[in-house]
C-alpha cells in the first residue's frame with residue numbers, strides 16, 4: 599500500500615495495540631492474533647504489534663496494516679522500542695507496513711543513530727517510519743530527520759517528559775500544530791471520549807493498547823477502585 603493510501607485509511611481512525619510481553623498472561627502469537635481479529639471486528643483500522651512473529655501473523659490473518667515494533671532491552675541504553683538495526687531488520691522481514699521506533703534524543707545501544715536506522719528502512723523497503731517521542735523537541739527533530747509520522751507514545755516514559763495519569767493532550771496539540779507530518783496520539787488513552795478529544799486536538803489517528811488488550815490491568819483498576827484507591831494513579835504503575 600502506498601504512503602498516501604495508508605495515511606488516508608488511518609485518518610481519524612483507531613489503531614489497536616495488541617502486545618503482551620513474556621511476563622504477561624496473554625503472551626503468544628496465537629492470542630495476540632485473536633486479539634487483533636477481535637479489534638478488526640470492532641472496526642480498528644490498523645494494529646500495532648511487537649515482534650516478528652506477531653507482526654507477520656497479524657498482518658496475514660487480519661489483512662490490516664500493521665505498525666511493527668520489536669521491544670528489546672540492551673545493557674547500555676534505556677531505549678527499548680526498535681532500538682538497533684537488528685530490530686528494524688526483524689520488522690522489515692515481518693512485512694510491517696510501518697516501523698515504529700523510539701526517536702527520543704537518548705543514547706541508543708551500541709551508539710547506533712536514528713539516521714542509520716531510517717536509512718536502513720529507506721534502502722530496503724517502501725515501509726513508513728514512525729517516531730515514538732516524548733516531547734515537542736523530539737517530535738520536531740523526528741520530522742527534520744525524515745520520519746513519516748510521529749507518535750506521542752513515550753510521553754511519561756522518559757525521565758524528562760511530563761508525567762501524568764492520563765493522555766498527554768498538550769503534547770498531542772502542540773505537535774499537531776507544529777508539524778506537517780501526521781501526529782498519532784498514543785499512550786494512556788483509556789476511553790472513547792479521550793480518543794475523540796485527541797482527534798479534535800489535531801491527531802491524525804489514535805492508538806489504544808491497555809484499555810482494550812490488557813485485561814489484567816483493566817481488572818486491577820476495578821479492584822482498586824472498589825478498595826477506594828485512586829484509579830488514575832494506578833494506571834501509571836501498569837507499564
Ligand SMILES: CC(=O)N[C@H](C=O)[C@@H](O)[C@H](O)[C@H](O)COP(=O)(O)O
Pocket residue numbers: 615617667679751752755784785786787805806807808809837
Ligand atoms: C511506553 C511503551 O512501552 N509503550 C508501548 C509501545 O508500544 C506499549 O506498551 C503501549 O501499550 C502502547 O504504546 C499503547 O499505549 P497504552 O497501552 O497506554 O494505550
